[in-house]
Amino acid sequence: MRKRREVTVPRTPPILGAAILALLSLFASQAMATERVALLIGNSDYVRADLRLNNPRNDVFALSEALAVEDFEVFETIDQDLAGMRQALARFGDEARGAEMAVVFYAGHGVQMGGENYLVGVDFAGADAEDLKAHSLAMSEIRQRLEASRVGAGLIILDACRNTPFADSGLARPGLVRSRGGAGLMIVYSTDPGNFALDGSGENSVFTEALLDNLGTPGLDVRLMLGRVRQQVVLQTGGLQVPWVEEALLGEHIISTKPPQTVQSDAIAADIGQWRLASRRADARAYRQYLSSYPDGMFADVARERIEISVKDPSGSDDSSQMLLASADHDAVNAALSALGLMAQNGSSPRSATADTAEAFSTYADQFPDPDAASVERLFSDATRTSMFLGAITGQRIRTDIVALRSVDRAQALARVALAELETLAETNPEAKDILLKGRADLAAIEQARATILDRLDQSRSYYQDLLSRTSRFIGSAELGPGLAMARGAGAAAEADAQTKRLEALFIQHASMISDENDGSYFWLEDFDSQG
Secondary structure, three states: OOOEEEOOOOOOOHHHHHHHHHHHHHHHOOOOOOOEEEEEEEOOOOOOHHHOOOOHHHHHHHHHHHHHHOOOEEEEEEOOOHHHHHHHHHHHHHHOOOOOEEEEEEEOEEEEEOOEEEEEOOOOOOOOHHHHHHOEEEHHHHHHHHHHHOOOEEEEEEEOEEOOHHHHHOOOEOOOOOOOOOOOEEEEEOOOOOOOEOOOOOOOOHHHHHHHHHHOOOOOEHHHHHHHHHHHHHHHOOOOOOOEEEEOOOOOOEOOOOOOOOOOOOHHHHHHHHHHHHHHHOOHHHHHHHHHHOOOOOOHHHHHHHHHHHOOOOOOOHHHHHHHHOOOOHHHHHHHHHHOOOOOOOOOOOOOOOHHHHHHHHHHHOOOOOHHHOOHHHHHHHHHHHHHHHHHHHHHHHHHHHHHHHHHHHHHHHHHHHHHHHHHHHOOOOOHHHHHHHHHHHHHHHHHHHHHHHHHHHHHHHHHHHHHHHHOOOHHHOOOOHHHOOOOOOOOOHHHHHHHHHHHHHHHHHHHHOOOOOOOOOOOHHHHOOOO
């Protein structure tokens, strides 16, 4: 376990600030770089009584202990003004130089002004925007410090959108504004743009409590770990608070490097995971590999259809396809072709009709008795129909597992209370020891079941978000109407049919709501919670 250090920074007159900053940088630059470092800033005790918060300092202390267990060198600083935050950041930047992972966490008040996010120092007592800026640390300074330190992975975590009088008084817009990080950085916001985060009624904020619950999960990539954090916050707040993430991390990064707990292999999670890989590759071999493992899997029928399409010899002309696509939105066309399994998914779509796009569209056209009947508009409608079907299957899986997760959480809470009582009883009653062992085994089984459900949700949640992001690129051009509903087999039960239609309609609603501001957030997750 690494040491925790409190960064004690006295509030300094501006004249002395620059000199102290230079001395701190000179001293810190002589230190060896630490592999995993964290700077935690908690501003609670604001000069203005109407700005004081209960939990930021508690959040820092709790997170400091959790990160120290994970072998982080932790720097804590509490109730700082702008000069104090800058000095702590400067020292941290030198400690972080060349680090494997560097985390900056801020809890307190944050505002957006002029497209920039500011973290408010505790000494702010003014009443105008310029004074607010003069007492606040721009988030861009944190980003620049991490970029200059050349860390392997830089995480900026902001639990800084508490409800404040700033917006009501016109000093600043509510919440924080979206800010993209550079390569190797991940920026985590406790709630979505323009909204407020809850300080919480307990010892920690709602967001930090979720972070503490998931941060120590062994062997979990930071993206999945934060996915669980976001999921927990959305479900706990009934969708009132939706954390979101901007990330450009390279490779896998794990906070808890302890040996992963043994989770029983779950066929459903593996099914979704292998389908995601196959659909990204979008070739017959990948679909055959999926079917060899899951001949009766969730997506088996779709895989068989795509194999059948892929083995047909194209009869259409790529030249005619290029002419047809010349005036089309090529980003939307490529997304639609990918949705139909006719193009591999890649990070970016070409801005002009390429040979690959034309070839894929020709394959699509060959499915029609008359290939000339194919059109871009029909492509978008067919892609939307397929996406609705996949979204409904995945949405049902999410809904089922959220119900299961809530049930297991209740069982876990009861088991922990019962186990604590048994441990107390066993101290004075030897006969209770056998029951105590049984109680521990029962709790372990519940925790194993919970881990399996979370693993399933990691896969289904991520795939549903992928489907939404892709569908949003072409749904605006699709002809939406009653005829878009999936065709049903005559033997389908009416109730199941109605449920599927509701899930398809919900998917279309979610995809239509995707925007630059919310893409990647889980604003839709609450709609799958029966208790929401």
